[in-house]
Amino acid sequence: MLESCRNAQERWGGVHLLIDRWLQERHELINAFDGLHADEGADSRSALQKFCEILLDYVSAGHFEIYEQLLNEAEAFGDERGLELARQIYPRIEAITEVAVAFNDRCDKGECLESAGFPEELKRLGQLLHERFELEDCLIEVLHTAHKQAATPA
Numbered sequence: 001m002l003e004s005c006r007n008a009q010e011r012w013g014g015v016h017l018l019i020d021r022w023l024q025e026r027h028e029l030i031n032a033f034d035g036l037h038a039d040e041g042a043d044s045r046s047a048l049q050k051f052c053e054i055l056l057d058y059v060s061a062g063h064f065e066i067y068e069q070l071l072n073e074a075e076a077f078g079d080e081r082g083l084e085l086a087r088q089i090y091p092r093i094e095a096i097t098e099v100a101v102a103f104n105d106r107c108d109k110g111e112c113l114e115s116a117g118f119p120e121e122l123k124r125l126g127q128l129l130h131e132r133f134e135l136e137d138c139l140i141e142v143l144h145t146a147h148k149q150a151a152t153p154a
Helices: 008-012 017-038 044-076 080-107 118-151
Strands: none
Touching: 017 044, 017 118, 044 080, 044 118, 080 118
């Protein structure tokens, strides 16, 4: 499910060091998510804690670094299309962030592993992360393409 998001770094690597680092964190997040399914037993708790740590770092970087940078670039380039896209996309990204933070708050110590509903909650979180990655990719692509074209001399 999250496999299609792995190639984002290939598409936009080098656009900006901040985005590069964030896309690397995304890759780590996906690997940690995949690791939750592989770690059955004693390592499950530590795998879940690692995933929660990376999850919180990733969503925090998005909101407190990346999105702000993208908006600043859009404003600097007078990119109304990018700004409008951001206004449309951010509310959904924010909603997914709230779900991710709530998951972290419940599971960062590993206690939720015993919950009967944990597998379904994890599956739903994976679906939401996939959606978020697609929204972020769309935003990066639109803003990068517009800014790259605007910055290229005629």
